[in-house]
Amino acid sequence: MTDKQSRIGTDGVSGGHSAPAFERKPWREVAAVTRCATELPFPPLLPGHLFFNVSLMPYATHPLVCAQGQAVRQRLSALRLGDYLNKTERVELFIVNRAIEQMLDRAEIMAVSRDDLLAIYTDEGFHTWMMERFRLQMLRVTGHVMEKRTSQSVARVLALCESASPAYAGVASIAAATVTETLITGTLRQAGAGDEIYPPVHTLLSEHGADEMRHQAAFVHFASEWVPELSVDERECLDQLLPDLMMAFLAPEIATWREHLVAIGLGEPEADRVLLESIDPLAVGVQMMEAARVPRRLFERLGLSCAERFAQQASRWRPP
Numbered sequence: 109m110t111d112k113q114s115r116i117g118t119d120g121v122s123g124g125h126s127a128p129a130f131e132r133k134p135w136r137e138v139a140a141v142t143r144c145a146t147e148l149p150f151p152p153l154l155p156g157h158l159f160f161n162v163s164l165m166p167y168a169t170h171p172l173v174c175a176q177g178q179a180v181r182q183r184l185s186a187l188r189l190g191d192y193l194n195k196t197e198r199v200e201l202f203i204v205n206r207a208i209e210q211m212l213d214r215a216e217i218m219a220v221s222r223d224d225l226l227a228i229y230t231d232e233g234f235h236t237w238m239m240e241r242f243r244l245q246m247l248r249v250t251g252h253v254m255e256k257r258t259s260q261s262v263a264r265v266l267a268l269c270e271s272a273s274p275a276y277a278g279v280a281s282i283a284a285a286t287v288t289e290t291l292i293t294g295t296l297r298q299a300g301a302g303d304e305i306y307p308p309v310h311t312l313l314s315e316h317g318a319d320e321m322r323h324q325a326a327f328v329h330f331a332s333e334w335v336p337e338l339s340v341d342e343r344e345c346l347d348q349l350l351p352d353l354m355m356a357f358l359a360p361e362i363a364t365w366r367e368h369l370v371a372i373g374l375g376e377p378e379a380d381r382v383l384l385e386s387i388d389p390l391a392v393g394v395q396m397m398e399a400a401r402v403p404r405r406l407f408e409r410l411g412l413s414c415a416e417r418f419a420q421q422a423s424r425w426r427p428p
Contacts, residue, residue: 207285
């Protein structure tokens, strides 16, 4: 692969300006699939270890949960990690890689090369394989099962794409991937951060997050050239769809969290109480706005009005 090939950079968008040029490092030197060990070391699990950052699990610090003891909190964090891995896998296989198949046909887009797109496609396949190996190792070393199940947020995103007119199916697919690839990076960094996090979790999410930073930059560059070339009707479809896609991906999965609380031994009324007392709708709205900073600024810069409508939706979010 030459220096002119697959230069997927690490920068997103900043303020109202266009994204910087791609980092000048060949993909084979930076991608996890080319440089990471195929088996992570799994040290003994300690009682104080958690599998997911509790700052992203407000219900985990509720007194009713803490009263169950550290082992139960550890299991609750394992349930959340398992759910997050499922969500991430489905994003990569059913949203991003399907969109890349559409993007590869857009030969007129010069901002992101065919090599870059195929590199991302390869990365996403590797991430899925890496997470599957991680699940097996987790079970063998710690006894925690990372169950395979559907993801509510991914299901919502896919339903929105399927509801689009067939004439705009390609626009919807690329829009969904652009949203998810510009939203997922921050959560990957946060989820595995902290001294309490079991080291293999930190390593897995850090390696994944490094790849996703480059993917985010590539999608920003692609969208910056793609959106201005859309027809008036395609732009209108995109503008209407984007706020719903961001909300679908970012809105808390309350029903899943409730299932997790019941699984650790709380009764259904107690689980409902924990969620009611732990989740501040205004704080959730602020968190969603912060998480969506990159796509909001990107589409504002490209002349769309979706950012304002997303802000309105985020401010009105309430638990279902």
